[in-house]
Amino acid sequence: VMAAADSPVRMGTQWAAAFWLLVAAVAAAEQQVPLVLWSSDRDLWAPAADTHEGHITSDLQLSAYLDPALELGPRNVLLFLQDKLSIEDFTAYGGVFGNKQDSAFSNLENALDLAASSLVLPAVDWYAVSTLTTYLQEKLGASPLHVDLATLRELKLNASLPALLLIRLPYTASSGLMAPREVLTGNDEVIGQVLNTLKSEDVPYTAALTAIRPSRVARDIAMVAGGIGRQLLQKQPASTVTHPPVSYNDTAPRILFWAQNFSVAYNGQWRDLTSLTFGVQELNLTGSFWNDSIARLSLTYEQLFGTTVTFKFILANRFYPVSARHWFTMEHLEIHGNGSVVYFNASQVTGPSIYSFHCEYVSSESKIGSLLVPRTQPSLWMVTLQDFQIQAFNVMGEQFSYASDCAGFFSPGIWMGLLTSLFMLFIFTYGLHMILSLKTMDRFDDHKGPTISLTQIV
Numbered sequence: 001v002m003a004a005a006d007s008p009v010r011m012g013t014q015w016a017a018a019f020w021l022l023v024a025a026v027a028a029a030e031q032q033v034p035l036v037l038w039s040s041d042r043d044l045w046a047p048a049a050d051t052h053e054g055h056i057t058s059d060l061q062l063s064a065y066l067d068p069a070l071e072l073g074p075r076n077v078l079l080f081l082q083d084k085l086s087i088e089d090f091t092a093y094g095g096v097f098g099n100k101q102d103s104a105f106s107n108l109e110n111a112l113d114l115a116a117s118s119l120v121l122p123a124v125d126w127y128a129v130s131t132l133t134t135y136l137q138e139k140l141g142a143s144p145l146h147v148d149l150a151t152l153r154e155l156k157l158n159a160s161l162p163a164l165l166l167i168r169l170p171y172t173a174s175s176g177l178m179a180p181r182e183v184l185t186g187n188d189e190v191i192g193q194v195l196n197t198l199k200s201e202d203v204p205y206t207a208a209l210t211a212i213r214p215s216r217v218a219r220d221i222a223m224v225a226g227g228i229g230r231q232l233l234q235k236q237p238a239s240t241v242t243h244p245p246v247s248y249n250d251t252a253p254r255i256l257f258w259a260q261n262f263s264v265a266y267n268g269q270w271r272d273l274t275s276l277t278f279g280v281q282e283l284n285l286t287g288s289f290w291n292d293s294i295a296r297l298s299l300t301y302e303q304l305f306g307t308t309v310t311f312k313f314i315l316a317n318r319f320y321p322v323s324a325r326h327w328f329t330m331e332h333l334e335i336h337g338n339g340s341v342v343y344f345n346a347s348q349v350t351g352p353s354i355y356s357f358h359c360e361y362v363s364s365e366s367k368i369g370s371l372l373v374p375r376t377q378p379s380l381w382m383v384t385l386q387d388f389q390i391q392a393f394n395v396m397g398e399q400f401s402y403a404s405d406c407a408g409f410f411s412p413g414i415w416m417g418l419l420t421s422l423f424m425l426f427i428f429t430y431g432l433h434m435i436l437s438l439k440t441m442d443r444f445d446d447h448k449g450p451t452i453s454l455t456q457i458v
Contacts, residue, residue, distance in 0.1 A: 037207070076206070107189065212396055245398070246297070255288065311335055332344055
């Protein structure tokens with residue numbers, strides 16, 4: 001009976017394992033970008049044996065490829081970082097059948113042809129790419145230097161001294177207004193000019209080209225989520241115009257903040273601050289501050305509820321030995337106005353420091369989550385942020401990193417499905433147990449002997 005009861009449980013476990021493998025595969029498809037490596041030194045990389053279709057290079061595998069090149073190869077490393085790139089871009093816009101004049105990567109292809117060593121990894125895990133700059137900095141012992149063509153010509157590189165040059169390829173901000181081929185061709189021209197500059201100075205180097213995020217995942221995932229086919233005469237959904245995030249910069253973008261709706265209330269009177277916050281050039285960020293461990297985003301509004309009001313988002317970045325990584329937490333939200341300060345605890349706004357944080361609602365209202373908890377009750381102030389997203393550490397450009405969402409993994413629908421499945425599994429197991437408990441007759445009437453007679457008892 002126990003063996004029979006274990007069978008459906010084992011079957012359910014196998015189905016669950018298959019389901020989570022499918023989920024992991026879809027998630028991995030959203031987080032992979034290509035990585036192209038080449039160097040002026042020979043024999044730095046052996047041919048990659050496991051870069052078959054579908055294989056995703058992990059951070060450990062990537063370090064195994066890079067360690068020999070950084071230890072034995074040139075000490076000058078160039079990192080060309082593009083905003084968006086997928087392996088399909090090389091197929092769609094690269095020269096095919098020897099038709100090099102139609103290629104958007106002519107300079108890159110020429111560099112790979114002339115390079116003494118090269119390696120192409122079609123799919124690298126997003127986490128490995130996001131930590132690539134930090135990894136190179138630790139291996140070389142040199143801080144990354146953001147350079148452009150003018151700065152590169154003024155630099156005097158030394159073959160014996162390590163240097164990590166980070167070249168952000170242009171057209172990232174306006175790429176939505178240009179055709180993909182034009183964007184890729186322009187970036188390829190920058191690569192060619194940088195390599196020509198190094199060639200003229202006869203400086204040995206190792207170069208890498210990769211991107212922050214894939215360029216074609218959104219379209220592919222949308223097709224899977226919305227179905228393979230499309231109904232006849234179906235209209236495409238109208239694209240919604242979204243406002244840009246608030247960005248606090250010192251030497252580079254440090255803090256990003258965005259919300260679909262930003263509303264506050266004082267003494268029961270609500271005000272919508274969305275149009276006063278996002279896409280506003282003269283937004284007052286006085287009082288904002290950033291370093292590696294503390295970040296403060298300060299938003300000041302004149303004549304709000306008849307006075308000047310300042311909202312301060314305070315975030316802290318700490319290292320936790322248990323997880324062996326840095327995590328950030330929004331310590332609290334401060335509201336300065338009317339000569340007083342109101343504090344809202346926001347400890348649930350947290351995540352790994354390499355990620356951003358996203359939540360559908362971050363509010364002080366109990367009916368929509370109550371992630372903001374006022375320290376003093378009752379509070380005259382109320383805050384509601386819809387589709388909230390913030391990042392204060394490891395910001396690269398004007399784009400948020402992969403978001404750590406506040407939504408719990410087990411939604412009510414998932415719980416209902418699990419409980420229903422367990423209830424049906426219990427009924428099936430109980431029925432199977434009852435069937436296996438049936439016993440057949442072990443004694444029968446012998447027709448050669450006397451018949452069985454039953455005495456009627458009155």
